[in-house]
């Protein structure tokens with residue numbers, strides 16, 4: 356009996372390389388792209404362990420929970436870490452990064468998250484890349500939550516290590532990710548005696564055994580289901596057009612923000628300035644006296660398919676996230692998410708205007 360995803364023939368090296376080329380095209384990059392067969396934390400950790408070493412000084416920009424994880428890895432590598440932490444309701448500015456670099460001229464590595472799905476902000480990478488490049492540090496970007504949701508141009512922005520994952524705006528599987536690696540980054544890793552080798556975390560192994568060998572033979576059996584999933588989601592983006600896909604995410608974010616403001620009931624955008632709000636997900640601050648996790652549970656009881664989650668950790672009481680990404684970046688999902696949150700707020704005794712929210716969504720994101 357045939358099965359949709361069992362008994363598949365092995366994925367060939369040529370097929371693997373073709374998927375890699377399509378990912379490179381998605382990122383408009385001429386750099387080497389390494390597809391990593393694991394969730395995006397795999398290449399993120401690989402980049403840090405390859406790029407940082409004892410004696411390094413790293414500027415770690417913390418605009419959400421992932422930045423905290425990077426700081427822990429950097430310290431674990433023996434690097435001296437300068438944390439630049441900004442409040443989660445805002446973005447970091449290029450001026451703040453420039454100031455930190457000027458205060459610590461020895462900084463040779465910078466880690467930054469582009470968009471933060473967990474806190475709903477997005478950082479101005481083009482401007483930040485300019486100051487990092489002027490300083491000469493290696494620049495690592497976590498673009499997992501921005502790829503497909505907003506413009507992402509690692510080459511133009513001077514990003515040396517750009518990590519993406521398929522599971523957010525690309526609408527693909529979580530078990531596959533990729534990183535584009537600049538020539539400078541390869542040199543840094545090759546010169547780092549502490550860089551992982553003969554390890555699943557090793558990007559250098561992939562360079563040596565796959566890229567430098569002309570992509571003729573894969574170092575180990577590829578995770579074919581994930582690779583086929585990655586190929587399918589890239590094909591779908593190519594078909595719709597990357598610009599159309601990112602525009603759909605921008606509209607979903609703008610409409611969610613406007614709709615939440617019109618809804619009332621004390622609900623407010625968590626990210627103060629709309630310019631700092633990420634297209635991938637919109638975070639909302641719930642009114643005092645309510646509990647975000649309880650409101651989300653109530654809203655999802657009516658429709659478990661809605662992309663609503665409470666904030667993680669300490670944010671679980673105060674923040675609702677609307678994960679309007681991938682197939683959920685639609686007007687319909689935005690409308691039903693706001694209606695469900697509105698109903699939960701109303702049941703908690705708050706005055707909401709679901710009609711006004713509906714109008715605000717339609718005005719912000721008109722249907723054509």
Ligand SMILES: *Cc1c(COP(=O)(O)O)cnc(C)c1O
Nearest residue numbers: 395421468470471472497499500
């Ligand atoms: C989603 C995401 C990741 C991947 O982590 P998961 O929690 O496993 O989804 C990494 N970085 C950022 C910025 C993300 O948004």
